[in-house]
Amino acid sequence: MSKGTAIKGFEKWNRKIHIYLGLFMLLFLWLFSVSGLFMNHPKWFHGKMERTPEDHPVTYEGEMDPVARAHDLKEQLGLEGELLLRAQRNPQKFFFMIFRPNHRFGVSVDLATNVATINNVKPQTVGVLADLHTFTGTRAIWNEPVQERDWFMTRIWSFSIDAVSIGVIIMVISSLYMGFKSKESRRWVVGSLAAGVIVCSFFIWGLRAF
Amino acid sequence: MTTSSTKGLYQWTRKLHLYTGLFISPFLLVYAVSTIYLNHSMRPKPVDEAQGTVPIQLSEGIEGQDLVNSVLDQLGLSGEIAGRGQVRNNQTVIRIARPGTVKVVTVNLQNQEASIMERSTGLLGAINYLHFNPGLHRVPNWGITKFWGWLADTMVYITLFLTVTGVYLWMVMKAERKTGLIMLGGGVASFVSIILAILYI
Numbered sequence: 377m378s379k380g381t382a383i384k385g386f387e388k389w390n391r392k393i394h395i396y397l398g399l400f401m402l403l404f405l406w407l408f409s410v411s412g413l414f415m416n417h418p419k420w421f422h423g424k425m426e427r428t429p430e431d432h433p434v435t436y437e438g439e440m441d442p443v444a445r446a447h448d449l450k451e452q453l454g455l456e457g458e459l460l461l462r463a464q465r466n467p468q469k470f471f472f473m474i475f476r477p478n479h480r481f482g483v484s485v486d487l488a489t490n491v492a493t494i495n496n497v498k499p500q501t502v503g504v505l506a507d508l509h510t511f512t513g514t515r516a517i518w519n520e521p522v523q524e525r526d527w528f529m530t531r532i533w534s535f536s537i538d539a540v541s542i543g544v545i546i547m548v549i550s551s552l553y554m555g556f557k558s559k560e561s562r563r564w565v566v567g568s569l570a571a572g573v574i575v576c577s578f579f580i581w582g583l584r585a586f
Numbered sequence: 587m588t589t590s591s592t593k594g595l596y597q598w599t600r601k602l603h604l605y606t607g608l609f610i611s612p613f614l615l616v617y618a619v620s621t622i623y624l625n626h627s628m629r630p631k632p633v634d635e636a637q638g639t640v641p642i643q644l645s646e647g648i649e650g651q652d653l654v655n656s657v658l659d660q661l662g663l664s665g666e667i668a669g670r671g672q673v674r675n676n677q678t679v680i681r682i683a684r685p686g687t688v689k690v691v692t693v694n695l696q697n698q699e700a701s702i703m704e705r706s707t708g709l710l711g712a713i714n715y716l717h718f719n720p721g722l723h724r725v726p727n728w729g730i731t732k733f734w735g736w737l738a739d740t741m742v743y744i745t746l747f748l749t750v751t752g753v754y755l756w757m758v759m760k761a762e763r764k765t766g767l768i769m770l771g772g773g774v775a776s777f778v779s780i781i782l783a784i785l786y787i
Binding site: 392395396397398399400401402403404405406407409410412413415416418421456476477478504506508511512514515523529532533534536537538540541542544545547548551552554555558560564565568569571572573575576577579580581583584 | 601604605606607608609610611612613614615616617618619621622624625626627684685686687709712713716720721722723725730734735737738739742745746749752753756759762765766769770772773774776777778780781783784785787
């Protein structure tokens with residue numbers, strides 16, 4: 377294959393990949409863009425969360441490590457979501473949370489009575505958007521001693537987040553190539569990219585100097 | 587619409603798609619790269635460097651925002667401020683954050699001095715800072731962060747514009763219609779099924 381043919385083939389596929397990735401990721405991009413916009417404006421998050429407490433008897437027997445205990449209780453209570461287990465503060469109770477973007481179940485088991493109180497918290501729609509934006513299963517803010525994704529949907533969502541990020545990086549690289557190969561005004565191509573690079577660099581590196 | 591006006595619309599859309607896309611490409615890289623780091627809970631390793639202790643003059647009984655403002659004025663520091671000037675054991679701590687760096691100022695009111703420590707979080711810290719600010723629990727108090735917030739909003743609007751113009755540009759190209767439809771359909775199906783499963787399974 378000649379060099380010219382290879383370049384032409386690369387340019388053709390570069391363009392195709394840009395189009396196909398953009399189309400495949402369309403709804404993902406809309407979700408992360410719009411949820412990011414809402415998160416930039418916390419005042420737009422009005423409306424209270426809905427809270428419903430419920431009591432359920434549970435079996436709490438034998439020695440288990442806290443993570444296995446929480447999984448066992450989660451199964452007994454028929455709850456689905458990412459387990460969030462922090463250090464226990466009250467020796468009379470065992471507390472954990474089951475987290476998913478449209479529900480947060482705070483489970484507190486009274487060790488004297490073996491009754492679990494589930495506090496079901498439902499966020500508003502914009503809250504669900506924000507939770508989808510940040511639903512990685514291993515957020516530092518949660519301060520979990522054991523940080524791992526233990527719900528299969530968290531793993532799928534986390535994989536989607538990585539895939540969209542890598543997709544965006546590929547789209548950016550392909551657009552840079554197309555920009556420099558395009559027949560449009562070179563001045564505008566270089567100018568628009570340079571403007572973005574200068575502004576972005578100012579925020580990343582420039583502010584440390586002043 | 588006539589053929590020439592359709593052609594004009596296509597050409598203008600193509601130009602705008604290209605130029606605005608190139609302009610926001612560094613911003614998209616900042617968000618995409620920091621997203622991967624945040625998704626895997628990777629934190630920057632901060633490097634602390636003591637910058638010494640300097641004398642300051644503080645009037646008796648000063649606290650709260652007045653104390654914070656007085657300290658920052660005397661030290662000539664600015665940035666995103668955390669610390670409300672609450673005095674405990676004759677001390678207050680003020681954190682002044684900028685992308686990639688945090689200055690921690692410990693003020694001793696009794697000795698009338700301020701110890702400054704600089705915590706550098708590097709490139710990763712800088713892009714994480716920009717990803718997080720402003721945010722759900724972070725109402726900015728520094729003009730530069732407010733400006734970044736305005737830019738971040740603009741990036742969202744441009745991204746939405748790029749997606750809409752991208753779809754238009756694809757629809758005009760007959761050659762890519764079939765494969766494009768498969769990709770669009772695949773994306774919509776994946777998105778809807780994942781969202782439904784994550785919310786209702």
